[in-house]
Structure formats: C-alpha cells, structure tokens
Amino acid sequence: MEPSDSSPATSNITVRRGEPLVVVKNINKHYGELHVLKNINAVVNRGEVVVVIGPSGSGKSTLCRAINRLETIDDGVITIDGVKLPEEGKALAHLRADVGMVFQAFNLFAHKSVLDNVTLGPIKVRGLSRADAEKKAMALLERVGVSNQAKKMPAQLSGGQQQRVAIARALAMDPKVILLDEPTSALDPEMINEVLEVMVDLANEGMTMIVVTHEMGFARKAADRVIFMAEGEIVEETSPEEFFTNPQSARAQDFLSKILDH
C-alpha cells in the first residue's frame, strides 16, 4: 500500500496524533432501494478517539460495523493499518482479532462464565496458555471493576457489568482499534456512567476508538473529533467543542437542538 493511498480523502482535520490507522474510502452500501452509506470517506489516526453522532437511520452503526466487515459494503475500500479488509475467511478472522468490537446488546457468550468470555479469544486466536490468558483476563476485569464477578455467568450480571466485561473481552485481544456501537444505549440510566468511565479511561490511555453514541458528555470529555452523519452521509466533521457550540449545517443544528434541549 502506497502511503498516499491512506491519506485522508475529505478529512479537514489537521491535528493528528499518529499515522492513519483506519481509512474508509468512497464506500457505498444499499439495503435494497435504501442507500444507507453514501460515498463515505473518513480517516481515524492511531490514538484518536472519534465519536460518530447522528439521528437513527443515519447509517452510523452500519459504518461502524462495516469496519470489521460485520456489514459488507457494495463498493469502496476500507483499510486497517494499511491492510485492505479481506473477503470472508481466515484472513478476515485474523484481521478482526486486531479490531475490538463492543455491541449495544453486550453479546457476551451466554453459556460461558465471565472469565471464559474474556479468555476465549486469547486462547483460541492468540494461542495463549490458559494460565496466561486467565492472568491477563483477571487484570482486565480488575481494570473495568468486575473482577469479583469472574466466576458468574453473564445473565447474573447487571447490564453495566456485562458491558464492562464486553470491553474487557475486546481489550484481551490487544486490539489496534476498538469499535463501540452504541455501548450505553441498552443500559439503565444509573449504569451508563460506570461504562462511560471505563471508556474515558481507555481514551486517556491512548486507545484508538470509534464510538457510535448519543452520549454528548462522553464526546465532550474524551473525543478528539466528532463525525456527524445524517441520511447516510457525513455532514460535519469537526472538534467536539466546535460541533456543540458552533454547528455549521442546518441538520446538525436541528439534531443538537432536539437532544440538548432537555
């Protein structure tokens, strides 16, 4: 891959922490008649925290899921650390191991204990011994504050605890980037903060993150950049400060007025 290939296409942000890690170039996706992603271009650099915001149906989740090919795209190119996203198969599995994913619905493996949820990937994909994987998993569970739940089954945990385990599971793979697809949308209000705190810590430690969220507080506190999407397009791409205080497009202004009023 030529260096010029991974240079930003439409991004107008000049402050970079590192070289481009995730590059999305001219991607399109249709669901039948519906054009859900319209010629999307975006770049996420190493160490950057990018928050994707937008009304429901704007394509933000689809974009997030396309980055580790949980959604296929019709055309365009996605590269991660200079490697083009492969077709279905071993190479794709290999690449997904480097891309952490946290889902809205947690998706912890229902028949495995919390500890086994976190150790499965390191053992089966990274080839760690069980002892090493458990040591690492316990350290991660400690870090997200649920190490005392390690022996329990996922269904015995609260939503907030489950989501923190899911973050630990993603971190256990030592990913280059973590995708968080509405990680707090399925949580009761009092559990949202415990998950956001873990996310803010991660951001402060320099993890590269792409976060689809409605949590404006998180965007303000931790994001380097906000991407605002509407109707399958990137409408605005700017700093959180700029986005919240001085949105340029009518659609962003309209969206913000609806969510910030209450």
Next chain:
Amino acid sequence: MDTLLNNLDVFVDGFTLTLQVFLWSALFALFLGTIVGAMRVSPVGPMRWVGTGYVNLVRNTPLTLLMFFFAFGYPKLDLPNVSYTTLAIFALGLYTATYVAETLRAGINTVPLGQAEAARAIGLTFGQSMSHILMPQAFRAVIPPMMSVFIALLKNTTVAAGFSVAEAGYIRASLSERGEPAIVVLLWVALFFILLVAVLSFVQRMLENRLKVLR
C-alpha cells in the same frame, strides 16, 4: 412371568444387541448429524447444497427401504464383508443423522445473531465460532426434541429384526419357535422398551437442568 423367566437368555441377548445397535448408531448419527447441521448453515454455497441434498434424499426415504439397500445392495458390491448388524447400524445412523442435523439447525437458529457476531469480532473462524459458541448453545436449546430423535432411533432399531439382526424386535420370532404365546412376549418387549425410554427421558431432564443457558 414364566414366559420371561424361562426365556431370560433370549430377552437378555435381544436387548443387549438392541442397546449396542442403538448406542453405535446414536453416536454415528450425532457425529454425522452435527457435521451436516453445520454444513446447512455454512456461508459456503456448495457445503449448504451437499447438506441440503443429503437431508432431503435420506430423510425422504423410508427406513425400511434404506435397510433394504444396505442388507441386499451392499453385499452385491465388491466390498469387504460386513455383518448385518453393522449394516443396520450404518443405515440407522445415516437415517437418524438427517433428523439430528435438522434439529440442530433449528437450535442454531435460536441462538441470537449477536453471539455469532461477537464470536467473529474476536477473530474466531467459522469453524471455531461453530464449535465454541453456536453448537454448544444450539445443543442446549434442543435437548428435548433431540431426545425425541433418539427415542425414535431406539424404537427404529426393531426394523433391523426384519434383516436377520437378532435384537429385541426379533425376540417374538425366536420365542414362537419355542412355543411361547406371541402376545405375552410382545407385551414384555414393549414393557422393556418403555423402561428404556424412561431412562432416556431421565437423562434428558438431567441434561436440561445441568446445561440450561441463562439469558
């Protein structure tokens, strides 16, 4: 009672063979059925087609016909000599595997899509997602219908009696030669089958309790 006690040897031999045929064909069906079930949900087209073809072909053939093919067709082929019992095990296994595959496929469909997505997201391959995430949950979801498949298999073993396999279904024929009243013999055979099925039902309840997936 005399009918049973005077001919205990025949009953013991018959049911021993029934259990052997049952266990071997059950293992064979479970193994083959799991593979075929996985093939039917594979992302690879040809795998799906082979799985679907196999299920439709074998499941739509009456078991008796399948036994005929093995009992009378196989010996005509120039292949190593195999006992009728082994041929019956193959026929029963191939036949039951289609039901195992379909039951499992139903089970796989009950596992929420997010489980497969999470498995793929941590870098598991299709095979690993199947064996570590989907199949274990699918099996737990289908324990009751799966046990029905195996209860049907247990009773289907008696079809082998028609092909010179002296299992429990053959007891009446053996004992008619000794002059025992057929109806009494059949009642005893039926009673033993009911007991065996009760054991399977007990195993089912145990598995259900132990392997329950909390959601």
